[in-house]
Amino acid sequence: MHALVTSPPGGWSNTQLTQIELREGRPVDVLVRVHAVGLNPADNFQIEGKYPGGPKPPFISGRDACGVVVRGDSLGKWQPGDAVVVLQSSTTDLTNGTLCEQQWIGADNLARKPDGWTDAEAAAAPLVFHTAWKALFDLGGLKSGQSVVVTGASGGVGLAAIQLANSVGATVVALSRSDAKRSQLHQVGARHVFVPDDPYLKEKICDAVRAKGVSLVVENVGGPSLATSVHLLGLHGRVSVVGVLGGVDGTIPIPALMFKRASIHGVLVTDDTPQQSQSAWEQIVKLMDGTQSRPIIDRRFPLKEAAAAFEKLRENVFGKVIVEIPPA
Numbered sequence: 001m002h003a004l005v006t007s008p009p010g011g012w013s014n015t016q017l018t019q020i021e022l023r024e025g026r027p028v029d030v031l032v033r034v035h036a037v038g039l040n041p042a043d044n045f046q047i048e049g050k051y052p053g054g055p056k057p058p059f060i061s062g063r064d065a066c067g068v069v070v071r072g073d074s075l076g077k078w079q080p081g082d083a084v085v086v087l088q089s090s091t092t093d094l095t096n097g098t099l100c101e102q103q104w105i106g107a108d109n110l111a112r113k114p115d116g117w118t119d120a121e122a123a124a125a126p127l128v129f130h131t132a133w134k135a136l137f138d139l140g141g142l143k144s145g146q147s148v149v150v151t152g153a154s155g156g157v158g159l160a161a162i163q164l165a166n167s168v169g170a171t172v173v174a175l176s177r178s179d180a181k182r183s184q185l186h187q188v189g190a191r192h193v194f195v196p197d198d199p200y201l202k203e204k205i206c207d208a209v210r211a212k213g214v215s216l217v218v219e220n221v222g223g224p225s226l227a228t229s230v231h232l233l234g235l236h237g238r239v240s241v242v243g244v245l246g247g248v249d250g251t252i253p254i255p256a257l258m259f260k261r262a263s264i265h266g267v268l269v270t271d272d273t274p275q276q277s278q279s280a281w282e283q284i285v286k287l288m289d290g291t292q293s294r295p296i297i298d299r300r301f302p303l304k305e306a307a308a309a310f311e312k313l314r315e316n317v318f319g320k321v322i323v324e325i326p327p328a
């Protein structure tokens, strides 16, 4: 079968579509024919050798996926023909990823594909929606009527956060550097949209949400954005730190943190057990279906153009980049 394999010592120059033998699965694994894979920055970092704690080459990258069961597990939890989604958890196998025609996946890391969702929509969702759900509700404590700022709002996590926050009746303020994306963000449900480096950002946001600050910031960008996020908070506000696309070092305005009695916490989806991931997924699908929303897809590529798909992911996105794997 074809797989996107990264060979030692790693990096894009050692990554190519290769014909390989399917490995043997364990009794607790399910053989899945992969139909679509949603790409994440972590997949790219893993290939580039920049993913903390990532596997050493050789590996097949790819995490999220949607497909159909070819062979079930020994407990009979999954049967041939079941349409499934690959979820992310503490037991995700990062060496044997999903950018291939077939893969053995732990039975506990599979969920039923939501009714009415396309393969691409289902493959687009697991990591980013789980991350957004954790950042907003599980750790962020966001409730109906509260306000949330989403930085890096046009990416996979950002758009998922906008959709999920809207679905519970929170007011969403989105930040994006791009003029074109700012108008798209309004269309997907952000009530207010601003440029992140606007010198009057705090005044404009407080004016928009009619409060002295927001309840929560979902911080996808990191770096210098972290200090701004703390300044945007209201009393007892929280920052859910998700990503570091803008830099790994940030400063914290300690007096603002202290006088607001605010808190900053990290979000890591791979902390969750498969059972916790299943529970988060059920709630995510319920919230999305309840508002008739679907994950937003930027562009689809066939597996043979996987490198171009990653290039698109690195350059500029509005939503998810999908790799599709048609039957041979």
Ligand SMILES: NC(=O)c1ccc[n+]([C@@H]2O[C@H](COP(=O)([O-])OP(=O)(O)OC[C@H]3O[C@@H](n4cnc5c(N)ncnc54)[C@H](OP(=O)(O)O)[C@@H]3O)[C@@H](O)[C@H]2O)c1
Residues within 6 Å of the ligand: 040, 041, 042, 127, 128, 131, 151, 152, 153, 154, 155, 156, 157, 158, 175, 176, 177, 178, 181, 220, 221, 241, 242, 243, 244, 245, 246, 247, 267, 268, 269, 270, 313, 316, 317, 318, 319
């Ligand atoms: N902690 C976890 O468990 C977890 C899980 C999933 C993802 N993540 C991390 O979360 C971050 C976001 O992931 P994603 O999937 O949403 O990424 P993405 O789809 O690539 O989008 C990120 C968005 O951030 C903005 N951005 C990109 N580079 C930037 C820069 N240098 N400075 C400022 N803004 C920048 C862009 O928005 P504009 O162009 O509109 O400004 C872009 O649309 C990544 O760092 C990812 O690794 C963490």
